[in-house]
Amino acid sequence: MRPRGPVFLARRSYRLRRMRDAARLLPVAGAFLFLLPILWAPAETEARDTAVDGAYLFVVWFGLIVVAALMARGLGAQEEEPGTEGGEGRG
Amino acid sequence: MPFNLLVLACLTYVIFLFLVAFLAERRAERGRARWLRSPLVYTLSLSIYCTAWTFYGAVGYAARSGLEYLTIYLGPTLVFVGWWWVLRKLVRIGRTERVTSIADMISSRYGKSNALGVIVTMICVVAATPYIALQLQSVTLSFGVFAQPGTYAWMIPDTNSTALWVAGGLALFTILFGTRNLDANEQHTGVVAAIAVEAVVKLVALVTVGIFVVWVVADGPVDIAARINASAIADWDLVPSRWAGLTFLSAAAVITLPRMFQVLVVENSDERFLGTASWAFPLYLLAMSLFVVPIAVVGLGLLPVGANPDLFVLTVPLSQGQGGLAMLAFLGGFSSATSMVIVASIALATMVSNHIVMPLWLRLRPAKSVSGDVRRLVLMSRRLSIAAVLGLGYLYFALSGGSAALAAIGLISFVGVAQMLPAMLGGIFWRGATRIGAAAGLLIGFVVWAYTLFLPSFGPGAILPLDVFLNGPFGIGWLRPRALFGVEGMDPLIHALFWSLSFNTAAFTIGSLLSFPTPIERAQGLAFVYVFDTERAELRGWGDGLAEPESLLIMAQRILGDEPALTFFEEQARAQGKAGYLPDPSPAFLAALERQLAGSVGAAAAHAMISELAGRARVTVDDLMRVADETAQIMEYSSQLESQRAELERTARQLREANEKLTQLSVQKDAFLSQISHELRTPMTSIRAFSEIMMEGGMPEGMPEKYAGIIHEEAIRLTRLLDDLLDLSVLENGTVQLDLKLANLSELLDRSLRAAAQTRPERDFLIHRDLPAEAIFLRTDPDRLAQVFINLISNSRKYCDATRPELRIVVRQRGGRVLVDFIDNGSGIPKDKQALIFEKFARLTDQTRAGGAGLGLAICREVMANLGGTITYLPGQGGAAFRVSMPLRLEKPPLAEAA
Numbered sequence: 001m002r003p004r005g006p007v008f009l010a011r012r013s014y015r016l017r018r019m020r021d022a023a024r025l026l027p028v029a030g031a032f033l034f035l036l037p038i039l040w041a042p043a044e045t046e047a048r049d050t051a052v053d054g055a056y057l058f059v060v061w062f063g064l065i066v067v068a069a070l071m072a073r074g075l076g077a078q079e080e081e082p083g084t085e086g087g088e089g090r091g
Numbered sequence: 092m093p094f095n096l097l098v099l100a101c102l103t104y105v106i107f108l109f110l111v112a113f114l115a116e117r118r119a120e121r122g123r124a125r126w127l128r129s130p131l132v133y134t135l136s137l138s139i140y141c142t143a144w145t146f147y148g149a150v151g152y153a154a155r156s157g158l159e160y161l162t163i164y165l166g167p168t169l170v171f172v173g174w175w176w177v178l179r180k181l182v183r184i185g186r187t188e189r190v191t192s193i194a195d196m197i198s199s200r201y202g203k204s205n206a207l208g209v210i211v212t213m214i215c216v217v218a219a220t221p222y223i224a225l226q227l228q229s230v231t232l233s234f235g236v237f238a239q240p241g242t243y244a245w246m247i248p249d250t251n252s253t254a255l256w257v258a259g260g261l262a263l264f265t266i267l268f269g270t271r272n273l274d275a276n277e278q279h280t281g282v283v284a285a286i287a288v289e290a291v292v293k294l295v296a297l298v299t300v301g302i303f304v305v306w307v308v309a310d311g312p313v314d315i316a317a318r319i320n321a322s323a324i325a326d327w328d329l330v331p332s333r334w335a336g337l338t339f340l341s342a343a344a345v346i347t348l349p350r351m352f353q354v355l356v357v358e359n360s361d362e363r364f365l366g367t368a369s370w371a372f373p374l375y376l377l378a379m380s381l382f383v384v385p386i387a388v389v390g391l392g393l394l395p396v397g398a399n400p401d402l403f404v405l406t407v408p409l410s411q412g413q414g415g416l417a418m419l420a421f422l423g424g425f426s427s428a429t430s431m432v433i434v435a436s437i438a439l440a441t442m443v444s445n446h447i448v449m450p451l452w453l454r455l456r457p458a459k460s461v462s463g464d465v466r467r468l469v470l471m472s473r474r475l476s477i478a479a480v481l482g483l484g485y486l487y488f489a490l491s492g493g494s495a496a497l498a499a500i501g502l503i504s505f506v507g508v509a510q511m512l513p514a515m516l517g518g519i520f521w522r523g524a525t526r527i528g529a530a531a532g533l534l535i536g537f538v539v540w541a542y543t544l545f546l547p548s549f550g551p552g553a554i555l556p557l558d559v560f561l562n563g564p565f566g567i568g569w570l571r572p573r574a575l576f577g578v579e580g581m582d583p584l585i586h587a588l589f590w591s592l593s594f595n596t597a598a599f600t601i602g603s604l605l606s607f608p609t610p611i612e613r614a615q616g617l618a619f620v621y622v623f624d625t626e627r628a629e630l631r632g633w634g635d636g637l638a639e640p641e642s643l644l645i646m647a648q649r650i651l652g653d654e655p656a657l658t659f660f661e662e663q664a665r666a667q668g669k670a671g672y673l674p675d676p677s678p679a680f681l682a683a684l685e686r687q688l689a690g691s692v693g694a695a696a697a698h699a700m701i702s703e704l705a706g707r708a709r710v711t712v713d714d715l716m717r718v719a720d721e722t723a724q725i726m727e728y729s730s731q732l733e734s735q736r737a738e739l740e741r742t743a744r745q746l747r748e749a750n751e752k753l754t755q756l757s758v759q760k761d762a763f764l765s766q767i768s769h770e771l772r773t774p775m776t777s778i779r780a781f782s783e784i785m786m787e788g789g790m791p792e793g794m795p796e797k798y799a800g801i802i803h804e805e806a807i808r809l810t811r812l813l814d815d816l817l818d819l820s821v822l823e824n825g826t827v828q829l830d831l832k833l834a835n836l837s838e839l840l841d842r843s844l845r846a847a848a849q850t851r852p853e854r855d856f857l858i859h860r861d862l863p864a865e866a867i868f869l870r871t872d873p874d875r876l877a878q879v880f881i882n883l884i885s886n887s888r889k890y891c892d893a894t895r896p897e898l899r900i901v902v903r904q905r906g907g908r909v910l911v912d913f914i915d916n917g918s919g920i921p922k923d924k925q926a927l928i929f930e931k932f933a934r935l936t937d938q939t940r941a942g943g944a945g946l947g948l949a950i951c952r953e954v955m956a957n958l959g960g961t962i963t964y965l966p967g968q969g970g971a972a973f974r975v976s977m978p979l980r981l982e983k984p985p986l987a988e989a990a
Contacts, residue, residue, distance in 0.1 A: 027173025038331040050325040051316035069370035
C-alpha cells in the first residue's frame with residue numbers, strides 16, 4: 001500500500017494543482033473548438049462564408065495563445081514542488 | 092529585377108549567416124552567450140517547422156483547398172498549448188538521459204537497443220530525403236521566377252546546377268557549424284543563432300507581403316473578406332476526415348520530425364524556455380498563416396489563369412513592380428528552405444553516425460586496440476553523413492526532375508515520421524512497453540506507409556506496376572495499395588495514415604503485452620516514465636570495481652577530449668570524497684560516465700564501450716528486486732537507506748584517506764630525521780676524513796689541492812642541502828617574500844628550458860611547444876615560478892627512460908587560471924607512488940639518485956601553494972605528466988591571508 005498524500009492542501013498548492021489540471025485540459029478544449037467547423041461546414045450549406053470560418057479559427061487560435069501565455073507564467077513560477085508530480089503520475 | 096543582383100543579394104545573405112553563426116560560436120566559447128540561450132531564440136529556432144513548403148506552398152494549398160492549410164498549424168498549436176502533457180516530459184527525459192536524437196531516445200528507452208536505433212534512423216532518412224529534395228526544388232523554382240520576368244510559368248534555367256550549388260553551400264555551412272565539436276550534449280550555438288535570424292527573416296518577409304497585399308493592393312480587411320467570399324477559394328468543402336486527420340497528423344509530426352526533435356529537445360538549454368515557447372511558438376505560426384488566404388485571393392485575381400499559385404508570394408509583388416519586396420520574399424523562402432535543410436541534415440547525420448557507423452566500427456575494429464582518437468572518427472563520420480544526406484536529397488531531386496510528385500511529399504513525409512509516435516508516447520507513459528513491441532510497431536507501420544503512400548506517390552507504373560493499383564498484388568483485390576481490405580473511396584493520405592498507424596499501434600501494444608523485457612529495458616522504462624520523481628531509483632547496471640579507472644579515463648579522453656574528461660573525472664572523484672583524477676569505479680560513477688559518453692556517441696554505443704571495459708552488465712538479484720518493486724514505500728525507504736549508506740561510505744572513505752595520510756606522515760617524519768642525519772653525515776664524513784689526512788701533512792705534490800677541492804665540493808653540497816631545507820621551511824611557514832611582477836610565460840619557459848639543459852646535457856630532448864598559446868602575461872613571482880619549471884624539466888631529463896625522449900608543454904587558460912602541463916613519453920610514475928612524490932625525500936628508486944636530496948618536488952609544491960596555485964600529477968597521459976596551475980593575476984600572497 002502506498003501512503004496517500006495529505007487530504008487537505010494549503011490554498012497555494014491547491015491552486016497550483018488546479019492550474020496544472022487546466023494546463024492539461026487546454027489542448028482538449030482547443031481540439032474541440034478546432035474540430036467544431038466539421039459540424040456546420042459540410043457541403044450542404046451553399047452560403048459563401050469562408051471569410052467568417054477563417055475569422056472564427058483565428059479568433060479561437062489567438063484565444064488559446066492568450067490563455068496559454070497567462071498560464072505559462074503561473075506554471076513556470078512555481079515549478080517543482082517536491083512530491084506532487086510523482087504521487088500523481090503513479091496512480 | 093536583374094538576375095545577377097538577385098544572386099548577389101543571395102550571396103550577401105549567406106555570408107551574413109556565416110558571420111552570425113561564427114560570432115555566436117565565438118561568444119559562446121567565451122561564456123558570454125546568455126542572450127543566445129534565451130526563450131526567444133529557442134522559440135525562433137522552433138520555426139524550422141515552417142519550411143519552404145509552408146512558406147510558398149501554403150498559399151498554393153489555400154488557392155487549391157481553402158482553409159485546409161490551417162490544419163498544418165493547428166496540430167502543433169495544440170501540442171504546444173498542451174506542453175504540460177508531452178513536451179515537458181520529452182525535454183526532461185532528453186536532458187537527464189542526454190539524448191542526441193529521436194533514434195537515440197527510442198533506442199535508449201527500449202534497453203539501449205541499437206537495432207531500434209537503426210530502424211528509426213532508416214525511417215527518418217527515407218522520410219526526410221524527399222523533403223530535403225523539396226526544399227532544393229523550392230529554391231530553384233523561386234530562382235526561376237526571377238530568371239524570366241514576365242512569365243509565371245515553371246520554366247527554370249538549368250535547374251540542376253542551381254540545386255547543386257545550394258546543396259553544396261548548405262553542406263559546407265552544416266559541416267562547419269554543425270560538427271565543430273562533439274558537444275557533450277550535442278548543442279550547436281552557432282547553428283541555432285543562424286536559424287533564429289532566418290526565422291525572423293521569413294516571418295518579416297511573409298508579413299510584409301501580406302500587409303502589402305491587404306492594404307496596398309486591396310482596400311483593407313473588409314475588402315479582402317469580400318474578395319475571399321467572391322473568389323474560387325470560397326468553393327472549398329471541408330472534408331471532415333481530412334480536417335481531423337491532418338490536424339492529428341501535424342500534431343504527431345511536430346514531435347516526431349527529426350529536425351523538430353533536434354531543436355525542441357536536443358538543443359534545449361533550459362526547461363523553463365518551454366513555458367514561453369508554449370504560447371510564443373503558436374503565435375509565430377499564427378502570424379505565418381494570417382496572410383496566406385489574402386495573398387492567395389489577390390494572386391488568383393491579379394495573375395493570369397494557370398500561374399503557379401505556389402509562387403504567388405513572389406509573383407504578386409513582381410506583377411506590381413515591387414522588385415524590392417519580391418527580393419525580401421525570396422530571401423524569406425530561401426531562409427525557410429536553408430534552415431530546414433541545415434537542421435534536418437544535422438539531426439539525420441547524428442543518427443546515421445551514432446547508430447550505424449559507430450556500432451559498425453566498434454564491431455569491426457581490429458581486436459581491442461583502442462588506438463586513435465575516437466572523436467576524430469565520430470566527427471569525420473558525421474561530416475560524411477551530412478554530405479551523404481544532402482547528396483541523397485540532391486540525387487532525389489535530380490532523378491525525380493522536380494516533378495509535381497514532390498509537391499505532395501510534405502504530407503507523405505509527415506505520415507512516415509508519425510510512425511514513431513506509438514513507440515515514443517508508449518515509451519514515456521507506459522512502463523509495459525517493450526523493445527519487441529516497439530520494433531514490431533515501427534516495422535509494420537513503416538511497411539504499410541511505404542506500400543500505401545510512399546511508393547504509390549511516384550505514380551502508377553513508376554515503382555508499383557499499374558496492375559497492382561487496379562487489381563492488387565497477384566490479383567488479390569483486398570491488398571490494393573489505395574484500398575486496403577476493400578476500404579474504397581477514402582482519401583489516399585487519410586487511408587494510409589489510418590491503416591499504418593492502426594497496424595503500428597496494434598503491433599506495438601500486442602508485442603509489448605506478450606513479450607518480456609530485459610532488465611536494462613525495465614530500468615530504462617522506470618527512468619523514462621517516472622522521470623519527474625526526484626528520488627529516482629538508480630539501477631545499478633554495473634558491477635562494483637570491475638573497471639580500471641585509468642583505462643576508463645583513457646577511453647573518456649578519446650571521446651570527450653582531454654580537458655573535459657579530466658574535469659569530469661576530477662568532479663566525480665571529489666563527489667566520492669577523493670582527491671586527484673581517478674574516482675573509484677563505483678556503479679554510480681559508471682552510470683554517470685555512461686550518460687556523459689552517451690551525449691557524444693549515443694546511448695547504445697556508450698553502453699557497449701563501458702561494458703567492454705567493465706565486463707558485461709551484471710544485474711544482481713538485488714537490482715531486479717528493486718526494479719520489480721513497484722510500491723512507493725519500499726522505493727522511498729530503500730532510497731533513504733541508499734543515500735545514508737552513500738553518505739557513510741563517503742565519510743568512511745575520507746577518514747580512511749586521512750588515516751592513511753597520517754600514518755604515512757608519521758613514518759615520513761621518522762624517515763625525515765634519519766634521512767637528514769644521513770644526508771648531512773655523508774659529506775661531513777668525507778670532509779673530516781680528507782681534512783685529517785691533510786693535517787698529517789707530508790703529501791706528494793698536487794694532492795693537497797685535490798683534497799681541498801673535494802672538501803670544497805662536499806661543503807657546497809652541504810650548503811645546498813641546508814639552503815633547500817631552509818627554503819622549504821620558509822615556504823611551509825608562509826613567511827616567504829614574493830616579488831610580484833608581470834612576466835611573459837613564453838619567456839619564462841625559454842629561460843627554464845635553457846637553465847634545465849645543464850642537467851644531463853648529453854641527452855637530446857625533443858620539445859613540443861605551442862607558442863601562440865604561451866603568449867600570456869602573468870602577474871606572479873617569475874623567479875619562483877621558473878624554479879618550479881626548471882625542477883620539472885630537469886626531472887624529466889633525469890628520469891624519462893624513453894630511447895627518444897620527448898617533452899610536451901601544453902598551456903591552457905581556464906577561467907582566470909593558467910594551466911601548464913609538462914608531459915614526457917617515459918614510463919611515468921606507478922600508481923602507488925603517485926601520492927608520495929610530493930613528499931620530502933621521496934625518491935622513487937635509489938639507483939637513479941642523481942645528486943638531489945629528493946626535496947625538489949616538495950619545494951615545487953610549496954612554491955605553488957605560495958603562488959596561489961597547485962601542482963598535481965596527471966594520470967593517463969602516456970608518460971610522466973605534471974600539471975602546474977596558477978592564477979593569471981596573483982593579487983596578494985594567499986598564504987599570508989589564510990594564516
